[in-house]
Amino acid sequence: MRLDIITIFPEYFDVLDISLLGKARRAGLLDVHVHDLREWTHDRHRTVDDTPYGGGPGMVMKPEPWGEALDTLVPPQDADRPDPREPGSAHEPRPSGAAPSGKDSMAGDGATADAPPPDTAAAAASGSADSPGSPAGTSPPSQEAEASPSARVPRLIIPTPSGRPFTQADAVRYAAEPWLMFACGRYEGIDSRVAEEARTRMPVDEVSLGDFVLAGGEVAVLVMVEAIGRLLPGVLGNADSIADDSFAPGAMESLLEGPVYTKPPVWRGRAVPDVLLSGHHGAIARWRRDEALRRTARTRPELLKRLSPEKLDDRDRAVLREAGFPVDGEDVAD
Template sequence: MRFDILTIFPGMFDGPLSESILGRAREAGHISVHLHDLRDWAHDRHRTVDDYPFGGGAGMVMKPEPLFEAIEAIASEDPAPLFRVFLSPQGRRLDRALVGELAQQERLLLICGRYEGIDQRVLDHAVDLEVSIGDFVVSGGELPAMLLLDAVARQVPGVLGSEGSLEEESFDGGLLEYPQYTRPAEFNGWTVPEVLLSGNHAA
């Protein structure tokens, strides 16, 4: 599965993409992640991608021209259909069902907003789905994009070391995962439940 990420801060993704499960998944070729700096499609020497909003108001709005040009260029890099996602507090809530839907796509473009948002014309004509990670505001779309990427990548065959790990995920079947214990069997006077020590795990 291919992920494309459009952002003005591509460096924010270096750590998450090179470590742990995502890092191993990329090395093994189970997923590919391509970072794109929106400023590469700016039209001036200052690489400006935002401007004042019509009608006034606080903050700046991301301009339509760089976004449209970037999305078109990214789409042309691979013949697989590109499903375009904008990370937004106003979007559909990210949950297990949506993660499963997104995992069925061949390519995902994660568009990371900044400032007060992006020009509505981009949302109307160049975005397939707005996705929210919750009813709160963060500084930009990069952190939500990392969460979405991690959640969706886990659904890709081969990404997790054990298929059982995916089957036993905390929210599979609508149930939270059972409590976990490891050695030692006793710590600070607190003991592991006897049923786990006896081998009768079906109880």
């Protein structure tokens, strides 16, 4: 997966070189490119903001730098190639055109700003290409990547308090994308015309981490990148652990994960529940399910409204009744 991140604070993303995501980058599972928005400004102060039309406090990020950044990383193309990820979308441009120098602070090992775009990669390999390079840090794609129409355009994700909530389901969906681009807003946000114009040539999602406001989009992007990146095949040491995550599709959908324990079996007089030491896998699974239901009822009761009654068995219903959440409908689960 390729990630492009546009920000006025590129150093914010140095943390993506450590821990699981750092290992994923070094293993070639995650190709991260961070771009400084100020590289697309043309005044001595490298200005990216201005006062809002209509008055009011704060500043708004100017559309010109954002427009030039997106034009460079995802050049406009004709309207005849729909994006297969967005039925009815008007455009599907290829990622070609050289990015301004000095912008990609996290290009993959051995990558250069002069790598050929997808449509000239094969020619460049034979020494016959002389067209401009692709976005900074792009390595020549394989024939399989070139053949995949979904890899020609990124999905642009803009974190904003006014966006729809980002959920685990979004993380799962985004993890299946070949190319994501993040736009980190600051101040009062990005001029709304930027998202409007971008939608004419790529999928655009405006998402929120919750009902609170941050100083900028960088923290939100870090959260989303980690939530998405850990779902990529090969990133986690044990892929099965994803199935037990809170909110994971399947048995844990709309539920919080219950308590977890490790050695020693007794610590400061507090013992691990006997069932977890029993070796009885069925009983352990049932205990974990019960605890997930209880914890969700206690701390996030609104999530229980999303449970499908037909997927609850008699034990589930009994646990929920004890927790004060009787479930209507007939039992159809085993």
